[in-house]
Amino acid sequence: MVSSMRKDREVGHLLLLLLLLAFWEAGSGQVHYSVPEEAKHGTFVGRIAQDLGLELAELVPRRFRVASKERGDLLEVNLQNGILFVNSRIDREELCGRSLECSVHLEVIVDRPLQVFHVEVEVRDINDNTPIFPMTIKTIWFHESRLLDSRFPLEGASDADIGANALLSYKLSSSEFFFLDVQTSDELSQSLSLVLKKSLDREDTDQVDLLLVATDGGKPELTGSVQLLIKVLDVNDNEPVFDQPVYKVQLVENSANETLVIKLNASDADEGSNSEILYSFGSDVLSTIQTKFKIDRNSGEIRTKGQLDYEEMKSYEIQVTASDNGSPSMSGHCKISVKLLDVNDNRPKVLITSLSLPIQEDAPLGTVIALISVSDRDSGANGQVTCSLSPHAPFKLVSTFKNYYSLVLDGALDRESVERYAVVVTARDGGAPALSATASVRVEVADVNDNAPAFAQAEHTVFVRENNAPGCHIFTVSARDADAGENARVSYSLVERRVGERALSSYVSVHAESGRVHALQPLDREELELLTVQVSARDGGAPPLGSNVTLQVFVLDENDNAPALLAAGGGLGGGGGGPGALSPSSLVARGLGAGQVVAKVRAVDADSGYNAWLSYELAPEAGAARSPFRVGLYTGEVSTARALDEADAARQRLLVLVRDHGEPALTATATLLLSLVDGGQAPKASSRAAAEGAAGARAALVDVNVYLIVAICAVSSLLVLTLLLYAALRCSAPPSQGACAAGKPVLVCSSAVGSWSYSQQRRQRVCSGEGPPKADLMAFSPSLPPGPSSADSVSLTNLIHTILFLPLTIYKCLYFLFILNYVFLLNCCCISLDILFLLLLTSSFT
Structure with a gap:
C-alpha cells in the first residue's frame, strides 16, 4: 500500500511539473x-x-x-x-x-x-546522491520494563536529490523484539519510530543490534544505513511523556534574540528523582539548529539564539528529549516544527548589462540602450519588483521578460541641448513598507553633423590703406559650429570669382584654419576702390555643412600720386617731381592793368580728398617777390599783380609750384615764359582782306555777345526765382530743421581719410569755351549727422541743390565764353554772381 501511494505521488509530481513547464x-x-x-x-x-x-x-x-x-x-x-x-x-x-x-x-x-x-x-536531477543518516552508529537505551508497542523515534536519512530520487523507503533488519513504523505527515516529511513488539528481559538479552537501511527512489537505487545498538536497562520503568508528539510553531524571521519559541511540559508517573525531568536537544540535532536555538534544561523553554533568516532557511525541525533522574534515566521525545514567516527585509537588486553607449543624437525612437534585470530575495508580494525611471528623460522601460527590462529611447535627442543624461532606475518591491533600490545609467549622446558653421554677422566692412605690404593681415573671420569633435572643426576657403580680368585669389587669401585674411599684393585705390570678398566656412562632418560671410574691403587713399600738369591742348604735361613743364611763350601787352589774367596752369591729381586738393604758388626764386605777376591759390590763373610798365623785363620766366594737401605733400612745377610787347607791336594784317576778315569776325562776335546777354538775363531770372523759392522753403521749415531757425552750430571735421569728394574719377567738371574742362572747383561734403527731417524733405533739398547748381554751371560756361570774346563788363558781372552764389551755397550747406 505504501508503494502504491508513493507511485501515485510520483505520477502527480510529474504531471504538475509538465503543466508548469507548459504554462x-x-x-x-x-x-x-x-x-x-x-x-x-x-x-x-x-x-x-x-x-x-x-x-x-x-x-x-x-x-x-x-x-x-x-x-x-x-x-x-x-x-x-x-x-x-x-x-x-x-x-x-x-x-x-x-x-x-x-x-x-x-x-x-x-x-x-x-x-x-x-x-x-x-x-x-539524476540519482547521484545516496541517503545519509546523521550518524553511522546510534545507541538506544531501552528499559526492560517498557511496555509493548513502546516507541522510540529515529532520525531519518536525508538525500540531496529531489523528487523520486529523494523519496526514501526504510527497511529494518529482522528482529524478534522490534519493528519499524514509518508515518508520513506530508509529502516529504516522514517520522520513523522503533516499536517494541516483544517484552525485553535484560537477564536474557542485554543488547540488540539492528541495521536500518534507507533506499531512495532513483534508477538505479542508492542506499544508506545506520547501525542501531539497543541497550536494555533496568530499574526506572516510567518515561517522561509530552502532551503531543509534534509541536508546530510559526515564527517571524528577524525575531529578536531570546525570543520565546515554545515552553515544553513533559510529565513522569514516577515519584522522587525518577520524576524530575531535564530537557535537552536530541543527540542527532544538527549544529545549525543549535546555533539558532537554545533550550532551558529545567523549564523546557526554547528561545532564539541567533539571527533567523527566511531566505537562508524556511523551517526547522527540532528533536527534544525529556529525561528523568531515575537510574537508569528514562526519556521521552517530541519534535518541534518551526516555520518562519517572511518579512520584507531585502531590498531589490538592479543589474544593468549590455550598454549600447554612446547613443547617436539622431537615433530613432525605440532604440535599445541597455538591458536591466531586477531581483529580490523575499517571497510573495515582498519579492514582486516593479521598475520606474527618473522623470524628465527621453527614455522608457519596456518589460521583455519576468524581471527583465529594456531601456529604450522614447524622445528626440539633441546633443547641443543636453550632452548626457543621468538616468536613475528605481526598483520597488510590493512589501509593506516597500523597499527600493536605485541604479544609475550615464547615457552619453554622440554628436552628428546637424549644425552648419555660423558667422556672427553676414557682412563685414573692412578698411585697408593702399600700398599695403604684400601678405599683410587685413581681417580675421570666425565661425562657430555648435557640434563637437570633427563635426565642429571649421575650415575656411575663398569663394573664387573674377575681379575685372583677374581672379579674386590673386588679391587676397584666407588661412584654412585660423580664418585670417591676407592681402597678397599691394592694393591701388586708383585701380580698385572696393573689393568684395566672400569667405566660405565648412565643417569636418560627413557630409560637410557650411555658410558664407562677405567682406566689403574699402581701399583707403594715400598720397601716392603727385599732381600731373595738363598741356595747353588738354593732354598731360610734365609730371610732379620732374624738371617742370615748359609751356610755349605767351605774348603779354605792356600797359595791362592789375588783375588781368594772362595764362592759366592746369593740373590734376589721381588721388582723392585732401590728397587731390591742389594749390598753386610761385616758386620762391630770386626776384619772385618783385615779379609783376601772381598766381591764383586754387585756380592756377596767372594774372598781373600790378600794371606793367617799361621797367619790366621783356622776357618773364615764371616757375609755378603745384602742391597737393597730402601728408607728406607732393608737388609738381610748371615753367611759363611770358614776353612783354608794346601794344603797337602786335601782329598786323598784311592785306585788306585780312582786315575785312577780322572786321567780319568781330561783327560775328558782337552778334554772339547779343545772344549771350539774352541768355544771361534768362538765367538770371531763373536764378532769382530759385533763390526766392529756396529761401521760402528754408524759412517755412520747423525751427529745429530750417535754415532760418537758430540752432547749435555743427562742427564739421574731416576723418582720417578726409571728406573731400574731389578726385580724378569724381570731380565736378565745369565747361568752358576753350581747352579741357576746368578742375578748379572743390566740392566739400562734410559728414553731417542726420537730422530729424523726413525723407521727403531730404529729397526736396537735394532737388533744390541740383537746381542751384544748374545756373552756376551755366554761368561758368558763359564766363569762359566772355573771356574769349573780351567782354570784360559781362565778365565782371559773372564773377560777381559767382561770388554771390558761392556765398549762398556755403550758407545753405552750413
Missing part, C-alpha cells in the same frame, strides 16, 4: 531546453541558433553571445553550427539546493540590430 513556455515565448546534471563536456543541449531563427552565417558578424546571471561557464554555443552544449560540470544540488525547480537562465544577445532572447535550460 511557463506559453507565458514566456522563449526557448526552453533541458539537460541532466553531471552531463559530460560537449553534451548536446539544443540548436539554439535555429530555434531562435538566426542564420549561422550572421552569428559572428552580429556578435552573437550568451550571458547568464549564474555561472557563465556552464553552457556555451558553437558559433560554427549554432549548437548549445555543456561546457563544464553542472551540479544541480550546488546550483539550486533542494529547490524543485532548477534552471539556468541565459540571455542571448546579438547586435546590428540589437536583439535579446531569453533561454531557459532546465537542469534535470
Whole structure:
C-alpha cells in the first residue's frame, strides 16, 4: 500500500511539473531546453541558433553571445553550427539546493540590430546522491520494563536529490523484539519510530543490534544505513511523556534574540528523582539548529539564539528529549516544527548589462540602450519588483521578460541641448513598507553633423590703406559650429570669382584654419576702390555643412600720386617731381592793368580728398617777390599783380609750384615764359582782306555777345526765382530743421581719410569755351549727422541743390565764353554772381 501511494505521488509530481513547464513556455515565448546534471563536456543541449531563427552565417558578424546571471561557464554555443552544449560540470544540488525547480537562465544577445532572447535550460536531477543518516552508529537505551508497542523515534536519512530520487523507503533488519513504523505527515516529511513488539528481559538479552537501511527512489537505487545498538536497562520503568508528539510553531524571521519559541511540559508517573525531568536537544540535532536555538534544561523553554533568516532557511525541525533522574534515566521525545514567516527585509537588486553607449543624437525612437534585470530575495508580494525611471528623460522601460527590462529611447535627442543624461532606475518591491533600490545609467549622446558653421554677422566692412605690404593681415573671420569633435572643426576657403580680368585669389587669401585674411599684393585705390570678398566656412562632418560671410574691403587713399600738369591742348604735361613743364611763350601787352589774367596752369591729381586738393604758388626764386605777376591759390590763373610798365623785363620766366594737401605733400612745377610787347607791336594784317576778315569776325562776335546777354538775363531770372523759392522753403521749415531757425552750430571735421569728394574719377567738371574742362572747383561734403527731417524733405533739398547748381554751371560756361570774346563788363558781372552764389551755397550747406 505504501508503494502504491508513493507511485501515485510520483505520477502527480510529474504531471504538475509538465503543466508548469507548459504554462511557463506559453507565458514566456522563449526557448526552453533541458539537460541532466553531471552531463559530460560537449553534451548536446539544443540548436539554439535555429530555434531562435538566426542564420549561422550572421552569428559572428552580429556578435552573437550568451550571458547568464549564474555561472557563465556552464553552457556555451558553437558559433560554427549554432549548437548549445555543456561546457563544464553542472551540479544541480550546488546550483539550486533542494529547490524543485532548477534552471539556468541565459540571455542571448546579438547586435546590428540589437536583439535579446531569453533561454531557459532546465537542469534535470539524476540519482547521484545516496541517503545519509546523521550518524553511522546510534545507541538506544531501552528499559526492560517498557511496555509493548513502546516507541522510540529515529532520525531519518536525508538525500540531496529531489523528487523520486529523494523519496526514501526504510527497511529494518529482522528482529524478534522490534519493528519499524514509518508515518508520513506530508509529502516529504516522514517520522520513523522503533516499536517494541516483544517484552525485553535484560537477564536474557542485554543488547540488540539492528541495521536500518534507507533506499531512495532513483534508477538505479542508492542506499544508506545506520547501525542501531539497543541497550536494555533496568530499574526506572516510567518515561517522561509530552502532551503531543509534534509541536508546530510559526515564527517571524528577524525575531529578536531570546525570543520565546515554545515552553515544553513533559510529565513522569514516577515519584522522587525518577520524576524530575531535564530537557535537552536530541543527540542527532544538527549544529545549525543549535546555533539558532537554545533550550532551558529545567523549564523546557526554547528561545532564539541567533539571527533567523527566511531566505537562508524556511523551517526547522527540532528533536527534544525529556529525561528523568531515575537510574537508569528514562526519556521521552517530541519534535518541534518551526516555520518562519517572511518579512520584507531585502531590498531589490538592479543589474544593468549590455550598454549600447554612446547613443547617436539622431537615433530613432525605440532604440535599445541597455538591458536591466531586477531581483529580490523575499517571497510573495515582498519579492514582486516593479521598475520606474527618473522623470524628465527621453527614455522608457519596456518589460521583455519576468524581471527583465529594456531601456529604450522614447524622445528626440539633441546633443547641443543636453550632452548626457543621468538616468536613475528605481526598483520597488510590493512589501509593506516597500523597499527600493536605485541604479544609475550615464547615457552619453554622440554628436552628428546637424549644425552648419555660423558667422556672427553676414557682412563685414573692412578698411585697408593702399600700398599695403604684400601678405599683410587685413581681417580675421570666425565661425562657430555648435557640434563637437570633427563635426565642429571649421575650415575656411575663398569663394573664387573674377575681379575685372583677374581672379579674386590673386588679391587676397584666407588661412584654412585660423580664418585670417591676407592681402597678397599691394592694393591701388586708383585701380580698385572696393573689393568684395566672400569667405566660405565648412565643417569636418560627413557630409560637410557650411555658410558664407562677405567682406566689403574699402581701399583707403594715400598720397601716392603727385599732381600731373595738363598741356595747353588738354593732354598731360610734365609730371610732379620732374624738371617742370615748359609751356610755349605767351605774348603779354605792356600797359595791362592789375588783375588781368594772362595764362592759366592746369593740373590734376589721381588721388582723392585732401590728397587731390591742389594749390598753386610761385616758386620762391630770386626776384619772385618783385615779379609783376601772381598766381591764383586754387585756380592756377596767372594774372598781373600790378600794371606793367617799361621797367619790366621783356622776357618773364615764371616757375609755378603745384602742391597737393597730402601728408607728406607732393608737388609738381610748371615753367611759363611770358614776353612783354608794346601794344603797337602786335601782329598786323598784311592785306585788306585780312582786315575785312577780322572786321567780319568781330561783327560775328558782337552778334554772339547779343545772344549771350539774352541768355544771361534768362538765367538770371531763373536764378532769382530759385533763390526766392529756396529761401521760402528754408524759412517755412520747423525751427529745429530750417535754415532760418537758430540752432547749435555743427562742427564739421574731416576723418582720417578726409571728406573731400574731389578726385580724378569724381570731380565736378565745369565747361568752358576753350581747352579741357576746368578742375578748379572743390566740392566739400562734410559728414553731417542726420537730422530729424523726413525723407521727403531730404529729397526736396537735394532737388533744390541740383537746381542751384544748374545756373552756376551755366554761368561758368558763359564766363569762359566772355573771356574769349573780351567782354570784360559781362565778365565782371559773372564773377560777381559767382561770388554771390558761392556765398549762398556755403550758407545753405552750413
